[in-house]
Amino acid sequence: MTFRAATADPADLDRALAFPAHGAVEALTPDRIREELAAGQFRPEWIWFAEDDNGEVLARALWWGRADSERPVALDCLQVRADVADPAAVTAGLLAAGHAAFGKAPLYNVSLPRDWRSDPALVEAVAWRREATRRAGLTQEVERLRYEWTPAAGTTAPTGRLVFREGTDEEFLDVFARLSRGSLDVNTQQELATMTEEEFARGDFAYYLDCPGERSWWRLAHLPDGTLAGMAIPSATPYHRNVGYLGVVPEQRGKGLIDEVLGEITRFHAAAGAERVTATTDVVNVPMAAAFDRAGYEVTEIRLVLEAPAGS
Numbered sequence: 314m315t316f317r318a319a320t321a322d323p324a325d326l327d328r329a330l331a332f333p334a335h336g337a338v339e340a341l342t343p344d345r346i347r348e349e350l351a352a353g354q355f356r357p358e359w360i361w362f363a364e365d366d367n368g369e370v371l372a373r374a375l376w377w378g379r380a381d382s383e384r385p386v387a388l389d390c391l392q393v394r395a396d397v398a399d400p401a402a403v404t405a406g407l408l409a410a411g412h413a414a415f416g417k418a419p420l421y422n423v424s425l426p427r428d429w430r431s432d433p434a435l436v437e438a439v440a441w442r443r444e445a446t447r448r449a450g451l452t453q454e455v456e457r458l459r460y461e462w463t464p465a466a467g468t469t470a471p472t473g474r475l476v477f478r479e480g481t482d483e484e485f486l487d488v489f490a491r492l493s494r495g496s497l498d499v500n501t502q503q504e505l506a507t508m509t510e511e512e513f514a515r516g517d518f519a520y521y522l523d524c525p526g527e528r529s530w531w532r533l534a535h536l537p538d539g540t541l542a543g544m545a546i547p548s549a550t551p552y553h554r555n556v557g558y559l560g561v562v563p564e565q566r567g568k569g570l571i572d573e574v575l576g577e578i579t580r581f582h583a584a585a586g587a588e589r590v591t592a593t594t595d596v597v598n599v600p601m602a603a604a605f606d607r608a609g610y611e612v613t614e615i616r617l618v619l620e621a622p623a624g625s
Contacts, residue, residue, distance in 0.1 A: 314363060314366070314371070314403070314406065315362075315363070315364045315365075315366075316362070316363050316364075316406055316407050316409075317361065317364070317410075318357065318359070318361050318362075318411075318414065319357040319358070319360040319361070321357050325357070326350070326360075329346070329362070329375075330346055330347070331343075332370055332373045333392075333395070334392065335395060336392060336393075336395070336438055337432065337434035337435045337437070337438040338423060338425070338435065338438045338439070340390055340392055341389070341390050352380060354377055354378060354379065354380060354551065355375060355376075355377060355389075358414075359376040359377070359385045360373070360375055360376075361373070361374045361376075361410065361411045362407075363393075363406065363407040370394070371394050371397050371403055372392060372393040372394065372397065372404050373390070373391075373392050374388060374390070374391050374408065374411060375389050376389060376411065376415075377389040379525075379551060380551070384415050384416065384419075385415060385419050386419055386420075387420050387421065388408070388421035388422070389422065391404055391407075391421065391445070393441075401441040401442075401445045402445075402448075405444070405445040405446075405448035405449050408445060408446065408448075408451075409448075409449045409450075412449060418449065418450045418620075418621045420451065420619065420620035420621075421442075421446055421451055421618070421619040421620070422617075423442060423617040423618075424459075424615075424616060425439070425614060425615045425616075426614060427458075427612055427615050429615060439617065446619040447619075450621050451619040451620050451621055452621070453503065453620050453621065453622050453623075454617065454618065454619050454620075455499040455500065455595055455596075455617075455618050456595070456596045456615055456616070456617055456618075457593045457594060457595050457615070457616040457618060458593065458594055458595075458596055458605075458612050458615065459592075459593050459612065459613050459614045459615070460556075460591065460593065460605045460610035460611065460613070461589060461590070461591050461610060461613045462589070462590040462591075462592075462609060462610045462611075463588065463589055463590075464583065464587075464588065466608075466609030466611075467609060468579050468583050469576040469579075469580075469608070471573075471576070471577070471580075472573060473537070474536075474537075474570065474573050475535065475536065475537075475542055475570060475577070476534070476536070476537055477535075477545060478533055479531070479532065479533070480531065480532070480544075482518070484533060485518060485531060485533070485544065486511075486514050486515065487514075488543070488560075488562070489513070489514035489517045489518055489544075490513065490514040491510075491562045491563070492543065492544070492561075493510050493513050493514065494563050495563050496560075497595065497597060497598040497601070498594075498598060499595050499597065501513070506623065508623075521546055521557060521558055524548045524549060524550070525548070525549040525550060525551060526546075526547060526548035526549040526554075526555075526557060530546070530547045530548070530581065531544070531545070531546050532546075532577065534561075534573070534574055540565075541562060542561055542562060542565045542570055542574075543559070543560050543561040543565065543570065543574050544558070544559065544560065544574070545559050545578045545581075546558040546559065546578075547578045550591070553588075553589045553590070553591060554582040554590045555592060556575070556578050556579075556591070556592035559574045559575060559578060560574070561574065571600070571601070571604045572607060572608065575604050575605070575608050576608065579608060590610075592610060593616060596615075
């Protein structure tokens with residue numbers, strides 16, 4: 314068996330587009346793949362094939378990155394032909410070959426309906442993907458709820474419980490560190506097992522600074538007397554506006570202030586004319602999920618995120 318990246322040869326890209334998009338896990342359409350290629354978010358060297366000795370494609374992996382990314386950010390699509398006897402073995406080899414070429418192991422986002430565990434075909438499709446990614450080093454797993462807000466949900470009016478203002482980089486770094494304490498976010502907990510709060514804060518700060526949203530959108534949240542309460546970071550993806558990052562410092566939690574922070578982000582995007590605002594939170598982060606529910610955000614899918622351990 315051979316594992317290789319696609320080339321810029323049109324015939325090779327045609328093979329990628331023609332690969333059967335069957336199976337329980339929804340795959341990207343050829344038109345969507347063409348759009349991503351045109352935007353530089355898919356590239357031939359990020360499209361990989363597993364081929365048998367006759368050159369027949371047995372599996373296909375599509376990695377995604379932003380237009381300015383040097384290396385892919387995430388595995389977007391992983392498929393295997395229906396007649397492959399051991400899909401986990403074939404795709405594990407495919408992923409390992411891609412990771413070696415990239416010099417990193419990008420995470421894998423599997424998009425699923427909320428009730429996917431009630432569908433035997435989806436359960437089976439997820440099982441071999443889990444096994445393949447585990448063999449390829451993506452041994453950590455978390456399920457996230459993907460939310461979406463549209464103008465039909467409306468926005469809440471400011472209550473005056475919080476005052477929002479711009480802040481310096483140093484102030485935001487301090488708040489990132491403080492918000493990490495006692496966080497229910499699984500990734501935050503995993504990262505803090507291998508680094509200090511300050512290191513974690515610098516990493517998160519750099520990540521959101523690199524997102525398509527503007528630094529000028531960020532706001533610190535204070536009580537009317539000037540006491541720090543948290544922060545709101547409206548952000549964006551290459552496709553639409555999103556919530557980005559929000560939180561309340563430990564000493565102010567449990568008072569309903571997260572609703573005020575989320576309301577500020579939603580109003581900000583709505584005022585800019587956003588037709589859709591997305592957000593994600595871990596399934597286990599029940600308070601944050603409840604805040605999205607109260608704000609009129611609706612769950613559109615489950616994201617099963619498979620990734621390498623922090624620091625690996």
